[in-house]
Amino acid sequence: MSAPKPWHLDFDALFSLARPAAAPTTRRARAMNESAALPDPRAQPYRIPPHNREAEQALLGAILINNGAYERVSEFLQKDHFADPVNGRIYEACGKLLERGQMANPITLKNFFDQDGSLADVGGAQYLVKLAASVVTVVNAEDYGRTVYDLYLRRQLIDFGETVVNEAFKHDLDATAESQIEAAEEKLAGLAERGSAEGGSRPIAAALAGMATEAAEARKRGGNALGLETGLADLDRILGGMAPGNLITMGARPAMGKSALACCIARHVAATGTGVGFFSLEMRAEEIAQRLAADATEIAYDRIRRGALDDDEYARLKDAERRLSGLPLEFDDTAGLAIGQIRARARRMRRRRRVGLIVIDHLHLVRSSGENRLQELRRISSGLKEMARELEVPVLALCQLNRGVEGREDKRPQLSDLRESGSIEQDSDAVIFLYRRSYYLEREQPQRRSGEDQIAYTGRLADWSASAAAERNKAELIVAKNRHGRTGMAAVFCDLALSRFRSLAPERS
CATH class of the missing domain: 1.10.860.10 (DNAb Helicase; Chain A)
Structure with a gap:
């Protein structure tokens, strides 16, 4: 057997492949070439969209x-x-x-x-x-x-499917496969909502039957809460719990502890066995986990973040990790999500874990489309309300307040302080404000006045220290709007070093 010839690259042959083929020289050859380019109608017959x-x-x-x-x-x-x-x-x-x-x-x-x-x-x-x-x-x-309506939906499904296929074939660096899936889910969910033609009016008997069922469920809970409990008894007595389909907005100025309070509520709900979906647009999931661990271990959040732990504290941290890992709590810390993406991901959470509460931290970080900010916030708040109704779960949305609070002598928030949009107040079933007087007291340490003697200054300083100490671990949860009940204020214990909020003991309240 002869030895194989050594392999080499024939550049002449390679370039000849790259050159376009010569055009057919005869009429018969041109006809054969054109017929070969046409699709065979028998291979894939044209299908007329369904209609009647x-x-x-x-x-x-x-x-x-x-x-x-x-x-x-x-x-x-x-x-x-x-x-x-x-x-x-x-x-x-x-x-x-x-x-x-x-x-x-x-x-x-x-x-x-x-x-x-x-x-x-x-x-x-x-x-x-x-x-x-x-x-x-x-x-x-x-x-x-x-x-007629059913056939219309079928035609829309066909159009939807063709759009999904065409988008998937595009190689757009700005459109990842995951973003295309989310966009497809949103469009399909919108089509499903339009396809729900069985809505409309219901007889009073059906509404009364539903009312009686809800009252019976609330009665089993001792008459305190119809929806999910927050774990803060005084707040639950005012709100009546977080009911399915409700949008609850929690507003505060920065550094008041909104995220810590939301973590406490989420952990309490998850501890009862109800799934929680937590969208963190501000912090990473690991930072939220650090806050949960601080509350569970009674180790300061800052020390956990820096890793300044001794052997005993590290053992407690690992034990908290094991205990908290079993909670039905799911985080999505993707930054810059649009309202449509949040709704699509919440639907997936609902299907996958049967979540009973959605938390958004926070509303003003939801990505806008670049249009007028007020109009965009109106669309975001109405989208969150629609999501609560669609998924039949309460949605807890955190919200920043405007700086008008700082200019008043009494810095307790009001509904007019909701930042940038009155639609938030309109769409919310309940609005809760978090207020800590200690935040302002700590920044108002008295300075010695010109000509003031030491005794007078020492007295003022002592009064300030006593007030600051009395308010240090207190917070007020002001229910400024409650579509389904009364408004009021719930005083709670808070320790932000541990990211902890609790009901005040009766003797302390």
Whole structure:
């Protein structure tokens, strides 16, 4: 057997492959080349999007014969749901006439379409007469409407699927696969919401039955809370708990302890076995875990962060890690999430862990689209409220307050201090303000006045020290709005070094 020839790269052959092939020189060759480029129609037949023209015509005929049929479908059916645009325009015209209190029939509609070229293509006004004359019964009008609507959703699903495929084929450095999945989830969820055509009114008996069930559940809890308890008894007595579907906004100035309080509430809810989804747009998940560990171990948060621990404290930290790891608590610390991304991820949390509480820290860090900030905040707050209703869980959203608080003598927050948007107050079912008088006292240490003797200054300094010491571990939770109950103030114990908030003991409150 002869030895194999040594491998070498033939540059001439390589360049010949890169050069375009010569064009066919004969008519027959050109025809064969063109036919080869065309797709074989038998390989992938063209599929017409689902529609039912007969159902559309039967519905319109029923409406023209009996205008009451329009009321049965108008709640869920719109002109854009018709596959035939002409039928959609007729449906829209019927609705406009009926809203004016007029009848909708071929005669009253004739003037609308006399000059309409699109209607002329299907027979002009005679088409209206044909629709009305072809009706057998109006009893099935709602069924026709449901059919039209269902086929519309199917066409939307087809369009959605094609969009997802096309976006996935694009190689855009700014659009990762994960961001495309989140965008697809948001669009699909929106389509699902539009597809829920069974909403609308309910009889009073159904509402009363639901009310009785909720009252029975609250009675089992001792009459104190209908929703999830925060772990702060006085606050729960005012709020009645965090109810499903409610948006609870917690506002405070920076350094008051909003995040620490949210961690305490999240930990308490998770300790009862209810899943919690925590969106931290400000801190990393590890920093939140440090706060939880500080409360669980009674080791200062700052010392855990710096690792300044002796052997005993480190052993306590590892024990807290084991205990806290079993809690149904899930963090998402992705910075700069938009409201649509938060809703998509919250849906996933709801499916995966059956979370019963969503925490957002904080609302003003939700990414905007660059439009007017007030309008964007309005969209964010309404989006959080819609998310609470959609997932049937309470949403606890933290919020910064504006600097107007600092200019007042009494620095307790008010609803007007909600930063940048009154829509936050409007969309919230409850608004809670966190206030610590000690924060301001610590920054108001008296200085010796000109000409003041030492005794007078020492007395003022002693009074200040006594006030600061008395307020050091106290905080006020001011319920400024409560859509479902009373407002008021709950005094609580706080130790920010341990990221701890607790109910005050009866003798101390």
